[in-house]
Amino acid sequence: MKTFFIKVFGCQMNEYDSLKVKAILESLGLKEVKNVNEADLILVDTCTVREKPENKALSFLGQCKKLKKERGAILGIFGCVPQRLRRKIFEEMPYVDIVIGTFNYHLLPLYLEKVKEGKRVFEVWNKYSLEENKLAFYPSPPKGPISYITIQIGCNRFCTYCIVPFVRGRERSKPFSLIIKEIDKTLEKYPYIKEIQLLGQNIDFYKCPETGYELKDVLKKVSEHVFNKGIKRIRFVTSHPAGFSKDLVDTLKDLKDIVMPYIHLPPQSGSNKILKLMRRGYTKEEYLEKINYLKEILPNVAISGDFIVGFPEETKKDFEETLELVKKVKYDQGFVFAYNPRPFTYAATFLKDNVPKDEKIKRLQTLNSFLMRSALEKNKTFLEKNTEVLITKKEKKGEKYLYEGRNPQNKIVIFESEKNLDFDTVNVKIKEAYPYYLKGVLNV
Template sequence: MTKTYEVRTYGCQMNVHDSERISGLLETAGYTAAEKAGGATPDLVVFNTCAVRENADNKLYGNLGHVAQLKAEKPGMQIAVGGCLAQKDRATITQRAPWVDVVFGTHNVGSLPVLLERARVQEEAQVEVLEALETFPSSLPTKRDSVFAAWVSISVGCNNTCTFCIVPSLRGKEKDRRPGDVLAEVEALVADGVVEVTLLGQNVNSYGVEFGDRQAFGKLLRACGQIEGLERVRFTSPHPKDFTDDVIAAMAETPNVMPQLHMPLQSGSDDVLKRMRRSYRREKYLGIIDRVRAAMPDAAITTDIIVGFPGETDEDFEQTLEVVRQARFSSAFTFQYSPRPGTPAADLDDQIAPEVVKERYLRLAAEVDAIAWAENQAIVGRRVELLVADTSGKKDRATERLTGRARDNRLVHFVPADSDARPGDVVEVEITQAAPHHLVSDLPPLLVRRTSAGDAWEALSGRTEVRPGSAVGLGMPSLGVPAPLPPAPACAI
């Protein structure tokens, strides 16, 4: 009988894309995806882990404990653990969870099928965690979660040394793909029905440093603009220290590059940024935003902010609020700082009391939501273009709405009326309501354009209704290309 598998994903969009590769590898090896609801226990469960999120290890071992019970009831079932936590805790996972069959790291995803077979034959756990990347992961088979929206890795790893971040030690130094390889993948995806790609890297702005071209990222954006049939290009995430005017020009002058920017701030205080080892200051950050908006007045800018970093004073926090008010972000991922073992910040003096961190976090979240709501209210009455998503919002079925993403990446719930719009199609709607995190159109679409992406979705699904959402468990709000590909912020860059 064909073996079934399930992949459970935690963390950032890097892990989501790695899980697509894990699924592709397993299906190439003869596995089939298990039914997501109400089906039998799968023969294999793979945990693709994160080491950045708070209590990541506790969550993993809690889930492993639950699956251990399932394994005891199903002889021959296997459990594998990969991702950043596997890279970090390679020596302890099988000690704490001896029922795990395979542990593999971020650099050797392609080894999983072989390790599973070896564990089965030898009847003992296999732990293989490489220290450096041997083959760029984009050469591996991939099973995409979406027919018409896709990730495309342009680099892996990170050369920065932020004191709060453990990612460089888990993902390694930055390795860039050659532009020709990236563009070849994009062209192949478009030929397969994809109309939107998100270029992915820990720091996309430093792309090209490895092969000696500091303007390579802007050139790559312009080259994507020459690909016929590619309607939308996004990227995540840039680092402010490497953001250059040629990238802004490329965004503004390339029609299929979307007017959207996710650029982590982390703090609005120069003193805190210095302790974080973030090599930019607030004026540089705000200057980038000013130049982006000068070139693209309707651009939506989102960010990441950490509250309560060691040594953060009331004045430091007020400076962060000031930057938020000046930047007027359309959305922000806000995090309460908590020490991560293995990072320099965990050993810094002046750790902030949890109750102070929480109070600042709530004030920041309220400020971000108020600004986002005001920015969204300014869009009411406008006509916006949406790419129809292949997932629904929580209330969409009850309200008979569909969901789409605007060009600036805002989430919009709209009434399809008699339009027969399909996931992957493009519609234009008039916005009638605004909320802090989404927009609503309760009027019939003004225009519906059926696309090859909609044809591809219909051919693959064999049905016309919107299918349920992906089971990728990010544990955070959606942001980015149409779900189920929500680009949460890249791992703490």
């Protein structure tokens, strides 16, 4: 076995898991290939939060069956879908060699040994073990100049629609000493990294099991630690409105030169009735109070959010309250999902999925167009202004290069230049604004 290919069907947490798996496989001397047809080992990384990516992942695995026949490729699946389906995949897809859950993919080298001995592997654990902290010792490859470091996993909140606590387990925070070790190892291996993104399912609830540090302490200490190592940008996701505190906002102000002004704070709904049914733990008024404080302290902050439409019992009036919220907050970006019941959850078991599908789609489209208008309005405020862009991608286009990067507010910025730049931070003057990106010229 010399080569591997990983296909991700899921969220940012999955992307991070895949980078870790990639690091583990590379430590075994395997080489990643971009073409699935050339891989000796094909792994599918899965998310079960929504039905669609789950189905896509299983269907992709089915398509890979022929590669096993033709060239003896080893097939494996890991992540939330095996965690939910347990033995089902192992029994119904006999051509799949490795089925592992979310709590034990750090043992992949051991499982590959078993496969080499001709065994099939089914290892889905019921809960996590502290052993998973060993993942910190595998520096994940960055994406361009951005490194992702998970500091908190799992969730204790049990929102009534969400499967995460069932498949990712209870909330646990990585010890601060390990966060620093992981950052150091990663920067040592990939010295061109310019930005660190700290990840957590509900990152505001981070609490170091050794020191008691909270997220604000981590941000301060990581900032101090990396500032002289070439890191000029730090971000963190995902925040939860119930845990997002004024103290944290005050810390963001103190760290405004290094922690970027972008917050993902998902409200899910603007109706107090629906928020209660979702068991989100805050009201619309409390959410808005936090947003207003954030905007007051950091006037240049960009805010994004997630929304669910068509939740059980959501009336037109409830939905209109969500639209009102969107108008008040003026989001920079929003992600809308139509409610779809997930196994194990309270909503799937006890609430009637009583908003018709057509109505859900209508609400999804309406909210999307509201959010697009809002994003465009926000993006237009950048017109004719300079913004600092960290280059994340480049492509040769005739005599020129086409660059893509992110500004402090996490906006995608595109520009062309004859200059051959690397993952540099440059000044771009914005000339065109669209809902999803900005276009500008390099300011020299």
